[in-house]
Amino acid sequence: MTDVDLQRPKRRREATVERLLDAALQTFAEQGFAAASVEDICSRGGLTRGAFYSSFRSKDELFEALMTREVERDLARVAELLTGLADEPDPLAAAVDRVLGAFRCDRTWALVVTEYTLHAARNPEAAEVLRRHDEQVGSRLAELVDRMAAEAGLAFTLPAADLIGAATALLSGLTLMSLTAQGDLEPLRRTALLSLVRGAVSSTPTTP
Template identity: 50%
Template sequence: MGAAMPKGPTKRRPETLARLLDAALQMFAAKGFHAATIEEICERAGFTRGAFYSNFASKDELFFALFDQRTGRIVERVAAAVDELTGTDDPLGGLVAKLSLDEQDQLWHLVSAEFTLYAARNAKAAEVLTAHDERLRAELSGLLQRLLADAGRTPSVDLDLLTRLVVAIREGGMAQSLVEPDRLPAGRLEQVFLPLILRAASTPQAILPK
C-alpha cells in the first residue's frame, strides 16, 4: 500500500478563503458580527459549513483573518501613496488626497467598530485584537515616519501616539460620515485636519551647513 498523500492547502484553498472572507465582510456589515451566522456566511460564499470549519475554528478567528486581509490592503495603499509622494512639494498635504475612501472601507468600518465594542467587553478578544492593532500601528508608524522625513520634519511627540491619533481621526470621521453623509462627506475631516496636525506634531529637521 502506498504512502498517504500529505495533507496541506490545495490549489482551491486561496479561492475558498477569499470567498469566505468576502462573504463575512458583507454579512457582518449587513447584519452585525453577532447576528450573522456561520450558515449565512457559508451560504453567501457558496460553501457548506465544512468549508468554514476546515479554515476557521470560530467567528472570532474568521474576523481576525478578515482584519489581516483588510488592514494589509490599507498598509499597501498607504505605502504606495508614500512612495508616490516622495520628493513632492507637499507630501503631508498630498497623503489624504491619495487615500480616498470607497465602499469596502465603509463596510470594514462597520465591522471593525462593532468588534471593537465586543472586545471592550471580552478580555480574550481584546488581547488578540490588541496584538493585531499593534502590528498594524507599527507598519503605519514606519510609513508616517518616512512621510515626515521626506517633508523634512521630525516627530515632536511619541510616534505611536501620533499614529493612534491619525487612526482615530480617520475612524471617527468615517463613523460620522456614515450617519451624516450629506453634511460630512467621507474623508473631509482628514483632508482638513490631518496635514495641520502632522505639522503641529513635528518640527523641521535641522539643515546641516555644507
C-alpha cells in the same frame, strides 16, 4: 504526479478561504457580528459548514483572518503612497491627499469593525485580538511615517507612534460619524488630519 497536480488542493483551499472572507465581510456588515451565523456566511459564499470548519474554528478566527487580509492590503497601498514625496512642494498635504484619496470612508468595513469592537468590549479574548492587531499595525505605520519624514526632510515634535495613535483616533471617530451623517465628511477628514500632522511638524526641517 506533477507539481501542478500537487498545487491544486492548495489553490482550492485558498479559493475557499477567500470566498469565506468575502462572504463574511458582507454578512457581518448587513447582520452584525453577533447575529450572523456560520450558516449565513456559508450560504452567502455558496459553501458548506464543512468547508467553513476545515478553514476556521470560529467566527472570531474568521474575523481575525478577514482583518489581516484587509489591513495587509491597506498597508501595502500606504507604503506605496508615502514614497516619492520629497519632490512635492508640500509633502504633508500631498501625503494626506494621497492617503485619504485612496481610503475614502468605507461604510461596509466601518460597520464590520464597529460590530466587532462592540463584541470585543464584552469579550476579553476578542479584545486582546484587537489590541494585538492595533499594536502591530501602529508599529508598521510608524515605520512608514518615519521613512517618509526622512525622505521628505521633515521632523516631528513627537514620536511617529504617538502621531499614528492620534491620527487613528481622529479618523476612527470621523468614520464612526460617517455611518449616520447626512453630508460628505471627506472635506472635514482632510482638514482635521492635515491640521493634526502640521501641528506635529518641527519648525526646523531636516535635510534629506
